[in-house]
Amino acid sequence: MAERVPTVPITIDGVEMEATAGETVLQCARRHGVDIPSLCFLEGLSPVGGCRLCVVEVAEDLRLRPACATTVTSDMEVTTQSSRLRSYRRSILELLFAEGNHVCAVCVSNGACELQDVAVRCGMDHVRYELQAPRRRVDASHPRYVFDPNRCILCTRCVRVCDEIEGAHVWDVAHRGHGAELVTDLHRPWGESTSCTWCGKCVASCPTGALSHQGSSVGEMRHTPDMIAWLVAARRREWTEREARR
Amino acid sequence: MSDTALEAGASASGSRHTVDPGRPEHPSGDDRFALVDTHLRRVHDAQDQLIETLHVAQDVFGFLSDDVLLYVARALRLPPSMVYGVATFYHLFTFEPPGEHTCTVCTGTACFVKGADDIVADVATAHGVHVGDTSADGRLTLRTARCLGSCGLAPVVVLDGVVHGHQSPSGALALLDGELGGVR
Numbered sequence: 001m002a003e004r005v006p007t008v009p010i011t012i013d014g015v016e017m018e019a020t021a022g023e024t025v026l027q028c029a030r031r032h033g034v035d036i037p038s039l040c041f042l043e044g045l046s047p048v049g050g051c052r053l054c055v056v057e058v059a060e061d062l063r064l065r066p067a068c069a070t071t072v073t074s075d076m077e078v079t080t081q082s083s084r085l086r087s088y089r090r091s092i093l094e095l096l097f098a099e100g101n102h103v104c105a106v107c108v109s110n111g112a113c114e115l116q117d118v119a120v121r122c123g124m125d126h127v128r129y130e131l132q133a134p135r136r137r138v139d140a141s142h143p144r145y146v147f148d149p150n151r152c153i154l155c156t157r158c159v160r161v162c163d164e165i166e167g168a169h170v171w172d173v174a175h176r177g178h179g180a181e182l183v184t185d186l187h188r189p190w191g192e193s194t195s196c197t198w199c200g201k202c203v204a205s206c207p208t209g210a211l212s213h214q215g216s217s218v219g220e221m222r223h224t225p226d227m228i229a230w231l232v233a234a235r236r237r238e239w240t241e242r243e244a245r246r
Numbered sequence: 247m248s249d250t251a252l253e254a255g256a257s258a259s260g261s262r263h264t265v266d267p268g269r270p271e272h273p274s275g276d277d278r279f280a281l282v283d284t285h286l287r288r289v290h291d292a293q294d295q296l297i298e299t300l301h302v303a304q305d306v307f308g309f310l311s312d313d314v315l316l317y318v319a320r321a322l323r324l325p326p327s328m329v330y331g332v333a334t335f336y337h338l339f340t341f342e343p344p345g346e347h348t349c350t351v352c353t354g355t356a357c358f359v360k361g362a363d364d365i366v367a368d369v370a371t372a373h374g375v376h377v378g379d380t381s382a383d384g385r386l387t388l389r390t391a392r393c394l395g396s397c398g399l400a401p402v403v404v405l406d407g408v409v410h411g412h413q414s415p416s417g418a419l420a421l422l423d424g425e426l427g428g429v430r
Contacts, residue, residue, distance in 0.1 A: 163325075168325075169325035169327060169328060170325070170327060171327060172325070172327035172328050172330065172331035173331050174327075174330055174331045174334040174335075175334045175335065176334075176335050183327055183330055183331065184327060185325075185326045185327050185330070186312050186315055186316065186326045186327070186329075186330045187330055195325065195326070195327075
């Protein structure tokens with residue numbers, strides 16, 4: 001019953017595999033059990049290639065490519081682990097930790113945080129950069145959810161899920177560079193937002209403790225980012241069993 | 247009321263945006279929104295005209311208030327957060343009412359090398375104003391910009407929209423004195 005999907009041969013870390021034409025390097029690698037760390041990518045949402053954690057080396061290409069936003073081509077030779085990539089990934093993670101206030105010990109997502117998991121997997125045991133320790137105001141005005149920008153890494157998953165899946169586009173990134181921050185509507189408290197539908201998909205997608213349920217205490221928050229891919233499939237009327245990641 | 251009438255009114259007075267006196271009052275009670283409407287009609291409410299529309303709105307109102315941002319968002323059928331995100335990304339959009347006069351000093355690479363920082367410091371001290379702020383008496387707003395694209399004229403000072411090239415701290419202060427009537 002399934003249509004034959006054209007495949008292309010590609011090599012990832014020396015292993016030859018069949019990639020589905022049109023899929024990205026990250027999707028192909030994950031399907032074959034190759035682990036490429038990522039943060040801003042979320043299956044079901046458009047890739048932005050913003051966090052750069054998933055960068056890979058492609059043979060005969062001097063530039064590093066974000067695996068999440070690079071489509072497979074025939075006979076592509078991809079390297080996902082090298083000392084250069086490991087060092088870059090570590091630096092990216094250290095910069096993320098230095099930029100915000102990522103204090104795991106007091107975070108609602110401690111123990112179930114994608115940033116924490118990736119840092120552990122990439123062997124990031126300390127931060128070489130000066131911690132910025134910014135003072136950012138927590139927005140707990142929403143009756144159901146809390147936004148703590150101190151834990152936000154600006155992955156824009158919430159922006160994309162609200163725009164692409166819910167269709168409300170409550171969230172967006174305001175300002176630029178060092179001052180960039182997430183805003184709801186015209187930078188008004190989330191609880192006063194007239195466009196928010198309270199659907200909670202932004203909270204479900206958040207990789208850190210930046211978005212959480214009201215009343216969650218340290219280590220209690222459990223996000224459900226895999227819900228988004230399931231929802232996208234369901235919208236195509238292709239229900240599959242939803243595997244809870246956490 | 248046709249676009250042509252408004253355009254004719256605008257060109258007659260020499261200003262880019264003027265209200266046609268014969269035009270019925272804008273439903274908002276503020277006729278300046280009519281000028282934004284004229285622009286919106288000209289671009290057929292196209293969403294990709296957001297930045298241009300924000301420029302027109304800032305030109306008309308002097309700054310972008312929440313009301314104006316929301317008006318533009320609704321007219322272009324865009325989410326408010328996106329309009330806010332785009333507007334705050336660019337340094338040339340401002341969200342506070344500016345002073346009577348606006349002085350922008352370019353601090354781009356060429357102007358910086360040619361001593362733009364001294365001009366900024368001297369103007370700030372002489373007029374008691376911080377960069378990005380308006381003086382307490384509301385007479386002068388001091389801003390900096392990163393490269394105005396006229397590096398051949400470095401260092402560049404823009405006073406009330408008029409570009410003055412090859413400036414020095416004393417020259418810039420003299421310019422300001424002339425414009426502000428010598429009042430410190």
